[in-house]
Amino acid sequence: xxxxxxxxxxxxxxxxxxxxxxxxxxxxxxxxxxxxxxxxxxxxxxxxxxxxxxxxxxxxxxxxxxxxxxxxxxxxxxxxxxxxxxxxxxxxxxxxxxxxxxxxxxxxxxxxxxxxxxxxxxxxxxxxxxxxxxxxxxxxxxxxxxxxxxxxxxxxxxxxxxxxxxxxxxxxxxxxxxxxxxxxxxxxxxxxxxxxxxxxxxxxxxxxxxxxxxxxxxxxxxxxxxxxxxxxxxxxxxxxxxxxxxxxxxxxxxxxxxxxxxxxxxxxxxxxxxxxxxxxxxxxxxxxxxxxxxxxxxxxxxxxxxxxxxxxxxxxxxxxxxxxxxxxxxxxxxxxxxxxxxxxxxxxxxxxxxxxxxxxxxxxxxxxxxxxxxxxxx
Amino acid sequence: xxxxxxxxxxxxxxxxxxxxxxxxxxxxxxxxxxxxxxxxxxxxxxxxxxxxxxxxxxxxxxxxxxxxxxxxxxxxxxxxxxxxxxxxxxxxxxxxxxxxxxxxxxxxxxxxxxxxxxxxxxxxxxxxxxxxxxxxxxxxxxxxxxxxxxxxxxxxxxxxxxxxxxxxxxxxxxxxxxxxxxxxxxxxxxxxxxxxxxxxxxxxxxxxxxxxxxxxxxxxxxxxxxxxxxxxxxxxxxxxxxxxxxxxxxxxxxxxxxxxxxxxxxxxxxxxxxxxxxxxxxxxxxxxxxxxxxxxxxxxxxxxxxxxxxxxxxxxxxxxxxxxxxxxxxxxxxxxxxxxxxxxxxxxxxxxxxxxxxxxxxxxxxxxxxxxxxxxxx
Numbered sequence: 001x002x003x004x005x006x007x008x009x010x011x012x013x014x015x016x017x018x019x020x021x022x023x024x025x026x027x028x029x030x031x032x033x034x035x036x037x038x039x040x041x042x043x044x045x046x047x048x049x050x051x052x053x054x055x056x057x058x059x060x061x062x063x064x065x066x067x068x069x070x071x072x073x074x075x076x077x078x079x080x081x082x083x084x085x086x087x088x089x090x091x092x093x094x095x096x097x098x099x100x101x102x103x104x105x106x107x108x109x110x111x112x113x114x115x116x117x118x119x120x121x122x123x124x125x126x127x128x129x130x131x132x133x134x135x136x137x138x139x140x141x142x143x144x145x146x147x148x149x150x151x152x153x154x155x156x157x158x159x160x161x162x163x164x165x166x167x168x169x170x171x172x173x174x175x176x177x178x179x180x181x182x183x184x185x186x187x188x189x190x191x192x193x194x195x196x197x198x199x200x201x202x203x204x205x206x207x208x209x210x211x212x213x214x215x216x217x218x219x220x221x222x223x224x225x226x227x228x229x230x231x232x233x234x235x236x237x238x239x240x241x242x243x244x245x246x247x248x249x250x251x252x253x254x255x256x257x258x259x260x261x262x263x264x265x266x267x268x269x270x271x272x273x274x275x276x277x278x279x280x281x282x283x284x285x286x287x288x289x290x291x292x293x294x295x296x297x298x299x300x301x302x303x304x305x306x307x308x309x310x311x312x313x314x315x316x317x318x319x320x321x322x323x324x325x326x327x328x329x330x331x332x333x334x335x336x337x338x339x340x341x342x343x344x345x346x347x348x349x350x351x352x353x354x355x356x357x358x359x360x361x362x363x364x365x366x367x368x369x370x371x372x373x374x375x376x377x378x
Numbered sequence: 379x380x381x382x383x384x385x386x387x388x389x390x391x392x393x394x395x396x397x398x399x400x401x402x403x404x405x406x407x408x409x410x411x412x413x414x415x416x417x418x419x420x421x422x423x424x425x426x427x428x429x430x431x432x433x434x435x436x437x438x439x440x441x442x443x444x445x446x447x448x449x450x451x452x453x454x455x456x457x458x459x460x461x462x463x464x465x466x467x468x469x470x471x472x473x474x475x476x477x478x479x480x481x482x483x484x485x486x487x488x489x490x491x492x493x494x495x496x497x498x499x500x501x502x503x504x505x506x507x508x509x510x511x512x513x514x515x516x517x518x519x520x521x522x523x524x525x526x527x528x529x530x531x532x533x534x535x536x537x538x539x540x541x542x543x544x545x546x547x548x549x550x551x552x553x554x555x556x557x558x559x560x561x562x563x564x565x566x567x568x569x570x571x572x573x574x575x576x577x578x579x580x581x582x583x584x585x586x587x588x589x590x591x592x593x594x595x596x597x598x599x600x601x602x603x604x605x606x607x608x609x610x611x612x613x614x615x616x617x618x619x620x621x622x623x624x625x626x627x628x629x630x631x632x633x634x635x636x637x638x639x640x641x642x643x644x645x646x647x648x649x650x651x652x653x654x655x656x657x658x659x660x661x662x663x664x665x666x667x668x669x670x671x672x673x674x675x676x677x678x679x680x681x682x683x684x685x686x687x688x689x690x691x692x693x694x695x696x697x698x699x700x701x702x703x704x705x706x707x708x709x710x711x712x713x714x715x716x717x718x719x720x721x722x723x724x725x726x727x728x729x730x731x732x733x734x735x736x737x738x739x740x741x742x743x744x745x746x747x748x749x750x751x752x753x754x755x756x
Contacts, residue, residue, distance in 0.1 A: 066721050266644070267644055289652070290646070324597075328598055343443045348440075348443070
């Protein structure tokens with residue numbers, strides 16, 4: 001109950017609150033907020049921290065200001081009525097990989113859907129990218145997601161139009177779960193245009209959020225949400241990202257969290273691939289072009305090695321070097337005598353004749369009144 | 379004169395002939411071929427070589443077989459009549475970077491055109507790719523070549539349809555020279571469809587070949603020719619390459635010769651980009667997307683650094699974190715009172731009011747009868 005209250009009191013991803021809860025438990029933290037007085041050692045600890053200084057007094061004021069609007073009993077009742085459930089660290093369904101977020105670990109998660117979050121995310125990949133995606137990006141996201149889902153990998157993404165929606169749609173065409181992590185309450189279902197998609201995801205996967213029911217999305221909540229997408233999964237694939245794209249923020253989280261990071265190349269003439277190419281150029285992301293390459297990267301080492309693309313073997317490749325030079329010396333039209341061919345190929349006459357016989361038997365060359373020439377079909 | 383003769387006697391890139399010439403000079407080598415007897419120490423040296431064994435007797439037979447068809451005086455006369463000139467190692471115009479080819483260095487080069495080969499190739503880039511290129515590949519090759527040429531870089535490529543032709547056409551739109559290295563005599567101008575292009579290249583650059591006049595192209599000659607494209611330049615850019623493409627052979631030569639290697643990404647749905655993506659994935663090639671990135675790679679270290687693509691700075695970015703949270707808390711429609719906004723933003727009322735005032739002055743928010751709301755235009 002204290003955690004549910006704190007999910008209203010503190011912003012999502014508030015590391016100061018995370019630190020307070022880690023030190024005093026959720027009830028202890030809530031108690032300090034209610035009393036309007038933070039533990040002195042805790043304040044000293046904050047002051048000793050490197051980096052951007054935190055003003056504990058202002059933070060406390062902000063938290064206290066929200067207390068009057070905090071009603072955990074009502075939140076739980078509202079969530080349940082909507083069909084959602086709340087999980088907190090320690091629950092069986094809690095994905096322990098979120099512990100990598102340290103003090104930014106969410107206080108709790110609202111889940112709405114049929115899948116088990118912890119189980120679904122054991123083998124999961126994030127597919128992220130631009131909202132204003134190109135048809136190429138949408139196609140690639142859907143194809144990758146479908147192939148990964150077919151191979152048993154859960155897809156995790158946001159709930160936006162563009163790459164997010166294409167990835168979920170692709171995943172639904174496969175067999176695995178698909179998980180949408182929203183920057184608003186699970187009941188808000190933003191954007192409204194994806195309402196039907198969210199319905200399908202609840203039936204075959206999950207809608208996840210650290211925001212209490214009814215909370216609207218904001219720019220900051222989107223950025224904070226991205227850390228969850230990166231943390232839940234073994235790695236993130238950026239399908240399309242303009243130079244200013246939230247997907248690159250998720251990519252940053254993946255790097256910080258030491259998750260795998262992959263990017264899909266695209267036409268260099270497309271602004272929506274600039275972010276992907278930059279990640280590849282900086283060697284921050286691995287260049288991936290197929291679902292198998294994604295799996296090879298994300299899977300445990302040696303588990304799933306992707307087959308290298310191979311050139312087809314042509315019949316011509318099976319010829320030895322000498323036969324090949326004789327074949328090269330045979331003209332396509334008119335015809336040439338064996339002596340001319342031998343000189344051109346750099347072999348003696350008997351060698352040329354023996355190779356010509358073999359090449360003729362194999363259908364490469366033919367003898368005409370004018371001499372040897374290539375057979376049309378070769 | 380002896381070199382001109384040997385260019386008929388031996389195949390292009392014949393390392394055994396290269397070794398013989400290195401040991402005995404061109405005249406000494408030609409003399410041994412004429413006498414039909416190779417130096418005993420030389421034969422012993424060949425026998426002691428690691429790798430694929432060479433049969434000196436057979437090689438000698440092949441060379442001798444071509445002696446009757448060898449007429450250096452006629453070759454020189456024919457070349458001159460066509461307007462071409464011959465250069466050999468030691469000439470002022472000889473590009474000494476070809477020495478990196480070791481015994482596979484060409485015996486001589488036929489040049490046809492107005493440019494100086496050595497000077498043109500001081501700052502040069504090879505642009506190579508598929509003959510059966512896509513419109514995307516042709517566009518990229520032409521744009522890259524034009525921008526590189528505009529920046530004073532000579533373009534080197536083959537003479538094929540597709541990427542080669544697009545690169546030369548792009549280069550002709552710039553200001554620098556363009557050099558076509560052919561796998562046939564400079565007068566053969568294969569393929570015939572590029573005849574007009576070759577004319578333009580002779581006027582603004584060079585047609586280059588190690589084949590004597592009149593020699594027709596063969597598959598082997600194309601592969602051998604590729605080493606010249608790689609060796610002449612500071613590096614090679616692969617624009618499009620299917621999994622089985624001659625461009626990948628040039629890329630191999632670039633790696634072996636420790637030249638730079640770059641590849642242009644493309645749609646993963648295009649078979650013509652598979653070779654490029656494989657080079658990038660294996661970290662054999664650097665992923666490049668602009669001419670500046672190519673120049674950064676190929677130029678002397680620190681000479682030309684490419685600007686990183688940067689996101690545009692939006693006015694919103696200039697706001698401090700506190701202003702931003704207040705702005706985020708202002709609703710887009712209806713309106714909210716300053717107290718509500720303060721709670722949502724996590725600041726006290728006075729702070730909220732002061733930021734709202736500043737945001738209003740900057741045109742982000744406006745005050746209505748219903749409270750504060752975002753201004754439409756933001």
